Amino acid sequence: MSDGETAAPVAEAEWEMLAEVDPSTTEFPARARCGEDPILVFRVGDGFRGVERSCPHQKRPLNDAFLQGGDKMIRCRWHSYTFRLSDGRAVNCPGYKLRVYEVKLENGTLFARPVT
Amino acid sequence: MPSVNQVIVLKGAHVIDPGQGVDGIADIAIENGKIRSLDNLPADAQTIDLTGSYLSPGWVDIHVHIYGTLGFADPDSIGVYQGVTSYVEAGGPGIGTLDEFLALLGGRTVTTLYAGPYLRPLGILSLNFIEGDVRTITNVPIADWLDFKQAHPGLLRYLKVGAFSGYGYGPTKLAKGLAEILGLPLYAHIGEHQLQPGNVSAYEIYKVSEAGDIVTHIYHGNECGILDRDGKVLPIVRSAKDRGVLFDVGFGGYNFSWRVAEKAYAQDFIPDIISSDLQQFNVAGPAYSLANVATCFMKLGMSLQQVIERVTIAPARALHMTDIAGTLKPGMPADITVFRLDSGAFALSDTTNHTREFDRRIVPTIAFKNGERIDCDLARCQDERNWLLQIAEDHEPAAVKRLSAEQLGFLDALAAKLATIPWDVTSVENFDYDKALTLQAAFHQVRVQEGIAMRDALTAVFDSFLDSPFSIQVGLFLMRLDRAFALERLRRVSGARRLVA
Numbered sequence: 001m002s003d004g005e006t007a008a009p010v011a012e013a014e015w016e017m018l019a020e021v022d023p024s025t026t027e028f029p030a031r032a033r034c035g036e037d038p039i040l041v042f043r044v045g046d047g048f049r050g051v052e053r054s055c056p057h058q059k060r061p062l063n064d065a066f067l068q069g070g071d072k073m074i075r076c077r078w079h080s081y082t083f084r085l086s087d088g089r090a091v092n093c094p095g096y097k098l099r100v101y102e103v104k105l106e107n108g109t110l111f112a113r114p115v116t
Numbered sequence: 117m118p119s120v121n122q123v124i125v126l127k128g129a130h131v132i133d134p135g136q137g138v139d140g141i142a143d144i145a146i147e148n149g150k151i152r153s154l155d156n157l158p159a160d161a162q163t164i165d166l167t168g169s170y171l172s173p174g175w176v177d178i179h180v181h182i183y184g185t186l187g188f189a190d191p192d193s194i195g196v197y198q199g200v201t202s203y204v205e206a207g208g209p210g211i212g213t214l215d216e217f218l219a220l221l222g223g224r225t226v227t228t229l230y231a232g233p234y235l236r237p238l239g240i241l242s243l244n245f246i247e248g249d250v251r252t253i254t255n256v257p258i259a260d261w262l263d264f265k266q267a268h269p270g271l272l273r274y275l276k277v278g279a280f281s282g283y284g285y286g287p288t289k290l291a292k293g294l295a296e297i298l299g300l301p302l303y304a305h306i307g308e309h310q311l312q313p314g315n316v317s318a319y320e321i322y323k324v325s326e327a328g329d330i331v332t333h334i335y336h337g338n339e340c341g342i343l344d345r346d347g348k349v350l351p352i353v354r355s356a357k358d359r360g361v362l363f364d365v366g367f368g369g370y371n372f373s374w375r376v377a378e379k380a381y382a383q384d385f386i387p388d389i390i391s392s393d394l395q396q397f398n399v400a401g402p403a404y405s406l407a408n409v410a411t412c413f414m415k416l417g418m419s420l421q422q423v424i425e426r427v428t429i430a431p432a433r434a435l436h437m438t439d440i441a442g443t444l445k446p447g448m449p450a451d452i453t454v455f456r457l458d459s460g461a462f463a464l465s466d467t468t469n470h471t472r473e474f475d476r477r478i479v480p481t482i483a484f485k486n487g488e489r490i491d492c493d494l495a496r497c498q499d500e501r502n503w504l505l506q507i508a509e510d511h512e513p514a515a516v517k518r519l520s521a522e523q524l525g526f527l528d529a530l531a532a533k534l535a536t537i538p539w540d541v542t543s544v545e546n547f548d549y550d551k552a553l554t555l556q557a558a559f560h561q562v563r564v565q566e567g568i569a570m571r572d573a574l575t576a577v578f579d580s581f582l583d584s585p586f587s588i589q590v591g592l593f594l595m596r597l598d599r600a601f602a603l604e605r606l607r608r609v610s611g612a613r614r615l616v617a
Contacts, residue, residue, distance in 0.1 A: 056544075068500065068504065069500065069504070069506075073504075075400075075504075077401070077469070078467075078469065079369050079370070079397050079398075080369070080396065080397040080398065080400060080503075081397070082504060091504065091505070091506055092396060092397075092504060092505050092506075094243075094541050094547070094595070094596035095243065095541055095542075095543060095544040095546075095547045096544055097543065
């Protein structure tokens with residue numbers, strides 16, 4: 001894209017119910033599926049955020065990853081590769097990207113959709 | 117605080133100075149920044165009671181990263197504040213970035229900083245998927261190397277190469293040849309073979325290395341290690357050690373495995389040098405500090421004296437600097453580390469997420485650098501702002517307000533130049549190394565054209581994007597920025613100042 005051009009709007013994905021996660025009893029991070037995507041759901045601040053289950057660096061599991069920077073980032077415990085939870089962009093490892101998911105709580109049920 | 121000219125006597129510590137064969141309670145005197153004889157001490161000498169502590173020559177860490185994409189914003193946080201009085205930047209710069217490295221860090225650390233530059237002109241990329249690509253070596257300008265070494269005597273301590281190229285043994289032999297021309301030890305990294313299954317190029321290092329060359333990451337648990345499939349130390353490795361090739365720990369982020377270290381230790385294969393390879397990606401665990409890495413070797417079975425030898429006189433010998441570091445002989449720089457040996461229950465993790473429990477821990481408490489006292493602070497390096505490089509995308513860093521008119525003019529010209537160069541960091545697979553070189557060349561072209569000093573130009577760029585003062589190859593730094601954002605920020609920073617003026 002040349003300087004000054006703007007991207008076409010991207011359609012938002014549908015919300016998927018995370019039936020296997022009971023937010024009142026489940027320990028977090030919790031394994032779930034957003035449609036076909038296996039994800040991990042983290043508690044962040046007052047809400048939740050989902051990420052793919054392994055780090056894009058060396059595919060190590062993220063179930064014991066650290067939340068960093070006031071829960072705005074996630075850091076893989078293996079090599080400290082760190083990603084923004086807002087959009088999955090790499091913080092300290094340019095070129096890598098983590099798939100992240102919006103997660104909302106409605107009437108005691110969690111729903112997720114990929115951040116596009 | 118006493119002046120460095122005053123005589124200070126450090127009393128009552130258990131002194132471990134393996135270079136002089138000292139191991140017992142002794143006093144050490146300091147005067148004018150140097151170790152002083154205990155004879156004829158003046159009556160007004162200041163004394164510091166160190167009863168109950170250990171004391172050794174200042175620790176030397178031959179493998180750290182304070183520059184480049186692995187480096188820290190607060191380099192002394194892994195130096196004197198951890199009891200390390202001298203360290204070597206292990207491969208961050210190459211011949212194409214040593215000038216940037218010096219402009220940003222030369223003379224700016226309390227810890228004495230040496231360089232172990234990389235064969236690749238740009239230095240370490242910290243992008244492992246292309247680190248082994250022989251094309252990234254691009255050029256080996258021998259005359260430039262010789263000129264730089266001559267212009268900066270004592271700065272270069274070894275030449276580093278990653279012995280894991282996917283192109284056979286060529287890079288290793290190139291580096292050995294250049295090291296020989298420069299009169300430096302070859303420092304060979306043998307990790308990261310997990311990224312290239314079947315590549316056994318690291319084994320060449322044991323053939324081409326001579327006495328005094330150094331192999332690092334010797335206890336990594338990935339492919340192409342020092343053990344065979346049955347866990348025996350390879351004959352080619354043993355043979356290299358027997359002829360004087362030095363073996364260095366280089367704990368790192370991938371390169372210390374308890375499994376390998378324990379098997380090697382059981383076969384009496386112990387390191388010649390203990391180094392940390394501290395970097396952004398291991399300081400928050402599992403490496404933490406040179407003291408923590410050294411403690412791992414006590415867990416393996418080494419004595420405290422053996423461990424201290426490998427962070428003092430052994431690295432000083434390996435780097436040919438026993439005249440300035442490694443012992444407490446009178447007349448030597450007063451580089452001293454005071455430490456405790458704590459008892460308790462401590463967990464020591466390797467880089468493969470395996471842990472061993474241990475009942476002791478080495479804890480540095482005071483460093484003296486050229487006689488100046490620095491109280492150690494192991495928590496200092498853990499500050500997220502020190503190791504997590506974040507682009508200030510939603511605000512302008514405070515340092516922008518301190519940029520000079522000359523720096524702002526430079527940024528204005530740089531923005532105009534960069535606007536003619538497309539770049540995009542979209543994915544690992546598409547990372548464009550050549551583009552980083554193009555961006556670096558553009559930066560320096562504008563710098564020369566604007567007649568601005570190297571440091572002023574570099575800090576103008578970094579201060580426009582970073583809240584913390586990291587020091588990185590400028591081409592790689594620009595490459596990692598979103599282009600539209602980078603151009604907008606440069607224009608805004610330089611333009612806003614013009615409006616104020």
